[in-house]
Amino acid sequence: MKILVCVKQVPDAEAPLSVDPRGDWITVPEGMVLRMNRFDTFALEEAVRIRERFPGREAVCIHSVSVGPPRVREVLKKSLALGADEAFHILLEGEGFVSPFETAGLIASLAGADYDLVLAGVMAEDDMQGLVGSLLAECLGYPCATAVMHQRIDEDARRVSVQREIEAGRRECLELDLPAVLTVQSGINRPRYPRLTDALRARKQEPVTIEAGRLGALAQRERLVSLLRPRRSTRGVFLEGSARDKARALLQALHEESFL
Amino acid sequence: MGAMRVIVVAERAGGEVLSVTREVLACGLELAAHAAADVEVLVAGNRIADLVRDLARTCAARVTGVESAQLALYNGEAFRQGLLQVLKADGPLLVCLPHTAFGSDLAPRLAAALDASCITAVEECRFVDGRPRFVRAMFGGKLRAEIVSERSVTVVTLVPGAWAPLPRQRAPEPRWRIVDVQIAPGGSRTREVMEAPGQRVKLDDAEVIVAAGRGIGDPKNLRLLEDLAAIFPRSGLACSRAVCDLGWLGYAHQVGVTGQTVSPGLYIACGISGAVQHLAGMKGSRVIVAINSDPRAAIFQVADYCVVEDLVRFIPLLLEEYRRWSEKGSLQTSRTNTS
Numbered sequence: 001m002k003i004l005v006c007v008k009q010v011p012d013a014e015a016p017l018s019v020d021p022r023g024d025w026i027t028v029p030e031g032m033v034l035r036m037n038r039f040d041t042f043a044l045e046e047a048v049r050i051r052e053r054f055p056g057r058e059a060v061c062i063h064s065v066s067v068g069p070p071r072v073r074e075v076l077k078k079s080l081a082l083g084a085d086e087a088f089h090i091l092l093e094g095e096g097f098v099s100p101f102e103t104a105g106l107i108a109s110l111a112g113a114d115y116d117l118v119l120a121g122v123m124a125e126d127d128m129q130g131l132v133g134s135l136l137a138e139c140l141g142y143p144c145a146t147a148v149m150h151q152r153i154d155e156d157a158r159r160v161s162v163q164r165e166i167e168a169g170r171r172e173c174l175e176l177d178l179p180a181v182l183t184v185q186s187g188i189n190r191p192r193y194p195r196l197t198d199a200l201r202a203r204k205q206e207p208v209t210i211e212a213g214r215l216g217a218l219a220q221r222e223r224l225v226s227l228l229r230p231r232r233s234t235r236g237v238f239l240e241g242s243a244r245d246k247a248r249a250l251l252q253a254l255h256e257e258s259f260l
Numbered sequence: 261m262g263a264m265r266v267i268v269v270a271e272r273a274g275g276e277v278l279s280v281t282r283e284v285l286a287c288g289l290e291l292a293a294h295a296a297a298d299v300e301v302l303v304a305g306n307r308i309a310d311l312v313r314d315l316a317r318t319c320a321a322r323v324t325g326v327e328s329a330q331l332a333l334y335n336g337e338a339f340r341q342g343l344l345q346v347l348k349a350d351g352p353l354l355v356c357l358p359h360t361a362f363g364s365d366l367a368p369r370l371a372a373a374l375d376a377s378c379i380t381a382v383e384e385c386r387f388v389d390g391r392p393r394f395v396r397a398m399f400g401g402k403l404r405a406e407i408v409s410e411r412s413v414t415v416v417t418l419v420p421g422a423w424a425p426l427p428r429q430r431a432p433e434p435r436w437r438i439v440d441v442q443i444a445p446g447g448s449r450t451r452e453v454m455e456a457p458g459q460r461v462k463l464d465d466a467e468v469i470v471a472a473g474r475g476i477g478d479p480k481n482l483r484l485l486e487d488l489a490a491i492f493p494r495s496g497l498a499c500s501r502a503v504c505d506l507g508w509l510g511y512a513h514q515v516g517v518t519g520q521t522v523s524p525g526l527y528i529a530c531g532i533s534g535a536v537q538h539l540a541g542m543k544g545s546r547v548i549v550a551i552n553s554d555p556r557a558a559i560f561q562v563a564d565y566c567v568v569e570d571l572v573r574f575i576p577l578l579l580e581e582y583r584r585w586s587e588k589g590s591l592q593t594s595r596t597n598t599s
């Protein structure tokens with residue numbers, strides 16, 4: 001069984017962001033704190049658990065893939081440390097908004113008919129579109145389940161039963177024929193720390209690079225015209241002064257609102 | 261090329277159209293007004309004639325029921341197949357869905373099949389030279405992007421709560437029809453819908469909710485939040501999904517789209533960034549206090565009182581000030597003064 005896991009590199013939520021002068025993307029300065037999209041860490045862990053569930057017989061092989069400029073090799077190295085057997089870097093130069101169709105088309109072109117299961121995160125923390133996994137399924141012509149909170153592949157590896165999370169924590173139960181694409185919701189598992197052997201292996205192993213131009217791609221279908229800071233809310237007040245001043249001001253406010 | 265059409269895909273559960281549909285309708289009508297377009301509502305299901313007629317009676321759009329026994333429960337492949345039989349893209353088209361588990365699963369399937377662009381979680385439409393720019397959050401809500409479609413067919417999903425629902429109005433001549441469709445078996449089968457696993461903590465009765473986010477940093481800091489909650493008479497402890505995922509608190513405490521929706525008098529968000537999925541569950545709180553070390557955190561866009569501090573330092577200070585204040589009796593005194 002072969003599993004492909006899509007991993008994206010995103011800025012850390014607490015990294016200060018600035019919009020580039022063209023106004024259509026953030027700047028990614030040298031030294032910016034970047035990491036693996038959290039939802040993808042759950043997808044990767046789920047792949048590792050599948051491999052553990054099918055020991056011996058036919059080895060489960062895990063590949064990871066990331067589309068982006070050279071910097072994304074870092075998350076691919078991380079994916080190797082977290083248990084991927086091989087990592088593929090689809091080199092797409094430049095920083096900027098990429099249409100999810102383009103990303104999905106590139107990954108589909110690399111994947112071909114090689115995988116029994118493709119896992120993606122339910123959403124990337126930077127563009128927050130939640131599209132690439134589903135579009136990848138469309139490109140490959142595979143069935144797809146989104147926001148998956150539980151999966152179980154049957155013994156002969158022909159079907160997978162999943163639970164997808166819907167509103168208020170309820171779950172839709174469905175069964176998919178393999179090959180299939182699942183987009184993984186956070187909380188499906190508790191990702192582990194890298195094992196020492198994997199970490200050591202990852203240090204020596206390099207991701208395989210393929211230039212985007214050599215793969216079939218879909219054209220951009222959307223254009224980001226501007227990226228703006230949200231308007232300051234009109235209702236909120238920022239408490240000023242020292243921490244102690246703020247504490248006093250907050251108590252006073254809560255008292256006036258009759259909570260204390 | 262034909263005239264522009266706007267399609268609203270209704271969300272249904274059992275025999276009922278969900279109220280979020282009227283929000284999507286409101287946006288659909290707004291978009292249609294700018295493009296001089298017609299609006300049509302599509303509802304997919306099995307034996308839905310009554311529901312289709314009722315909907316047509318209360319809105320100013322034509323309603324089409326797409327019927328098949330295979331459409332009783334939601335299945336992405338079946339719904340795509342069914343809707344595509346009435347959704348022929350012969351001319352410019354805008355398809356609007358709610359940004360719910362249903363809409364976000366179905367939208368990319370329709371977009372791929374219609375060769376359309378797809379823009380999700382839209383919160384606002386701005387018109388520049390008559391063309392819509394779809395405004396949505398990015399980077400955890402710290403930035404907002406304006407996106408335009410480069411295709412003649414566009415599929416969008418709309419964040420629940422972003423549009424006021426279209427009021428029910430009696431349509432003088434309701435227009436509706438039922439189309440029977442054939443659904444070929446696909447590669448996936450929906451079996452059932454399960455209730456949320458596990459018990460939930462009752463937060464409905466709490467007047468004050470103190471909520472923990474990943475920013476608490478360590479589960480031992482939950483003690484600080486419990487101590488803070490304890491100064492209020494009817495209070496409860498809640499958290500973001502991230503805190504549940506880390507195993508610091510059970511999913512029973514989660515607030516948000518996939519957790520509980522709460523609307524207490526006071527919601528104190530501690531170390532919560534303010535992702536739309538979290539906001540959806542607590543925006544209705546009367547007063548919101550946010551404590552976050554990042555002045556740009558999106559939670560401050562909805563908070564009434566914004567405290568930019570490290571919560572590990574700030575909450576003990578707040579408790580210390582509270583004790584000092586209540587020992588002096590000044591809190592009680594001023595309360596009797598005001599009441």
Ligand SMILES: Cc1cc2nc3c(=O)[nH]c(=O)nc-3n(C[C@H](O)[C@H](O)[C@H](O)COP(=O)(O)OP(=O)(O)OC[C@H]3O[C@@H](n4cnc5c(N)ncnc54)[C@H](O)[C@@H]3O)c2cc1C
Nearest residue numbers: 473474475500501502516517518531533537538553554571
């Ligand atoms: C389909 C779907 C459904 C979802 N449903 C939900 C849901 O129901 N509920 C939900 O909550 N989320 C939900 N999410 C997840 C959501 O998108 C966010 O990932 C999540 O809400 C983030 O949680 P957080 O704010 O605790 O963590 P983060 O986003 O990591 O934010 C942590 C915050 O803490 C601040 N901080 C750090 N250190 C300190 C400190 N010392 N003092 C003060 N502040 C500090 C940081 O500045 C940051 O703002 C859903 C996502 C998807 C895709």
Ligand SMILES: Nc1ncnc2c1ncn2[C@@H]1O[C@H](COP(=O)(O)O)[C@@H](O)[C@H]1O
Nearest residue numbers: 006066067120121123124129130131132
């Ligand atoms: N550039 C990328 N490289 C690899 N995987 C990606 C990329 N962009 C998105 N994905 C995958 O698709 C998921 C959803 O992303 P998005 O549609 O951007 O919200 C992510 O969680 C990743 O698993």
